Amino acid sequence: MAENELNIELRDSRGKGAARKLRAAGRIPGIFYAAGEGGQSVALDPRALDQLISASAAGINTLFDLKGGGALDGKRVLVKEIQRDPVTGSPLHADLYAVDQDRTIQVSVPYRLTGTAAGVKMGGIVDHSLREVELSCLPRWIPEEIQVDISELDVGDSLHVRDIALPENVTLVSDPDLSVVSIVAPAAAEEEAVAEGEEVAPEELAEGAEGEAPSEPAGEESAES
16 A cells, blocks of 8 residues: 655644635544544645545555654554535545554454346346445555455345455455345336435325414534644
8 A cells, every 4th residue: 555645733722713715725633533632723735635545445444654844743543533525525624543563453444346137137236235344454454455355146045244355454344234236127116216315296286284384493513623
């Protein structure tokens, strides 16, 4: 896995006002965490963070070496969470977690389907139930992705977490009984879609809502630190 450097600055100011000033200056707030220690407030360039993650095959599981952070200089971290603007997708806040190369950590790793399911050749549809699996391993053994072969799946078949072949030095954390992917008949897929987003006839809507005032959506506050 490629090693990358992430420039940060230590910061003392916290709160909404300080976060707004940071973002106006092209920076975002973040928190550095280490086992057995309190969090340290930092500031970083959101564009640099996104570029490093995008350029790495490991994605969000990329390991970074911190630079320019005083006592944190040289610390190796994993990005545990990025809070993003719901409209633009731009980072608003980042949580950085210090990793020990000799201690196992838990990470979420995406999987990639390989092969063409036998059921798909007969008109079936691939239905994803899960997008990533939770694993435990040393930082240097974090896989970039897990490959899942679905070529043997027929219509009506499902593949579960327990069926995934994991790399060496990696331990499964996710529930082994969770379904990862299924091959469903087109009619079943359509019925499921209708059940999740079924439209209600206007007369039914009017009857059910008679005498009721429409509810107003609750406002959301953006992430601040």
